[in-house]
Amino acid sequence: MTASEIKAVARLDLGEVLRSRWLPFCIGAYAVLGGIFVFVGMRESSVLGFTGMGRVLFSLCHVLVLVLPLLALLATGQVVNRARDDGTLELLFSNPISRTSYLVGVTVVRLVALAAPLVVVLAGLGLVGSLVVGQAVPWAFLLHSIAVGIALLAAFVGLGVLTSVRVRQPARATTVLLLVWASGVLLLDLAGIALLLQWRLPAEGVFALAAANPVQAARMALLSSAEPTLSTLGPVGFYLATRVGTTALLALGIVWPLCVGIVSWLFAWRSFRRGDVV
Numbered sequence: 517m518t519a520s521e522i523k524a525v526a527r528l529d530l531g532e533v534l535r536s537r538w539l540p541f542c543i544g545a546y547a548v549l550g551g552i553f554v555f556v557g558m559r560e561s562s563v564l565g566f567t568g569m570g571r572v573l574f575s576l577c578h579v580l581v582l583v584l585p586l587l588a589l590l591a592t593g594q595v596v597n598r599a600r601d602d603g604t605l606e607l608l609f610s611n612p613i614s615r616t617s618y619l620v621g622v623t624v625v626r627l628v629a630l631a632a633p634l635v636v637v638l639a640g641l642g643l644v645g646s647l648v649v650g651q652a653v654p655w656a657f658l659l660h661s662i663a664v665g666i667a668l669l670a671a672f673v674g675l676g677v678l679t680s681v682r683v684r685q686p687a688r689a690t691t692v693l694l695l696v697w698a699s700g701v702l703l704l705d706l707a708g709i710a711l712l713l714q715w716r717l718p719a720e721g722v723f724a725l726a727a728a729n730p731v732q733a734a735r736m737a738l739l740s741s742a743e744p745t746l747s748t749l750g751p752v753g754f755y756l757a758t759r760v761g762t763t764a765l766l767a768l769g770i771v772w773p774l775c776v777g778i779v780s781w782l783f784a785w786r787s788f789r790r791g792d793v794v
Contacts, residue, residue: 521613525621528608529595533629542587542630546580546637576641577661580634581734584665585672586697591626592676593693596788597684615789619677623781627673631666638662660741660766664734667773671730672700674777678784700731730773737769 596619599605608618638661642653675696683689727733740762 521617522621529622529625542633588672589676589693596680630669664769667770668734670777671773674780678780681784681788730776733772734769737766740765
């Protein structure tokens with residue numbers, strides 16, 4: 517693996533991303549969500565003590581926690597098996613390009629294509645709120661949200677690459693991607709409540725199971741950044757604030773998704789390096 521090989525693969529994949537209009541789609545999706553919450557959130561009612569632009573950013577980031585995993589899986593879940601089916605991999609590897617360079621280049625391009633629009637839109641909303649609207653912007657929460665969002669994207673980019681490498685059939689890969697997203701997003705609260713009611717697990721065990729889900733870890737990090745005492749969560753918030761701490765929750769929401777993404781990518785790299793190209 518060399519830097520020139522990674523650069524060549526990244527240039528080719530960037531061209532594919534631009535041709536597929538993925539960047540405009542991401543920017544448009546983030547901007548539409550931001551516009552909706554600007555329209556709704558600039559009212560006087562408050563959420564967790566936020567009004568105006570603070571409420572806009574808080575609400576938008578909690579929706580993005582649900583949307584970002586889906587976008588990351590859609591951007592990466594078919595990249596390797598599609599290239600294998602249309603002969604791109606066979607053509608590329610007839611040149612002096614290693615498999616590791618290909619996987620690194622594709623992963624970096626897809627992650628940047630997802631993260632860059634997120635940073636631009638969130639930073640743009642903050643600047644608009646501060647300079648144009650004249651609202652007080654919670655910059656610390658904005659920076660935390662960007663960090664948590666990028667970490668969450670990294671987690672599901674790694675999972676998407678792993679799915680794309682291990683599942684060869686596109687239809688089956690799509691099903692696996694939807695199951696991964698559903699298990700991370702749709703079932704996180706219901707599964708925790710069911711465990712609590714059925715087996716009466718201790719609070720530490722339920723928290724550990726919830727934190728193992730990168731989406732839930734990111735959500736807890738955002739909540740702790742918005743309201744350090746977590747008083748709105750009642751006894752659960754009191755437990756998290758006193759026993760875990762807001763700094764630890766923020767670190768968990770950034771570090772754990774990154775670890776999930778890196779480990780998933782390493783499994784994908786190992787399988788891709790040893791498997792058949794076609």
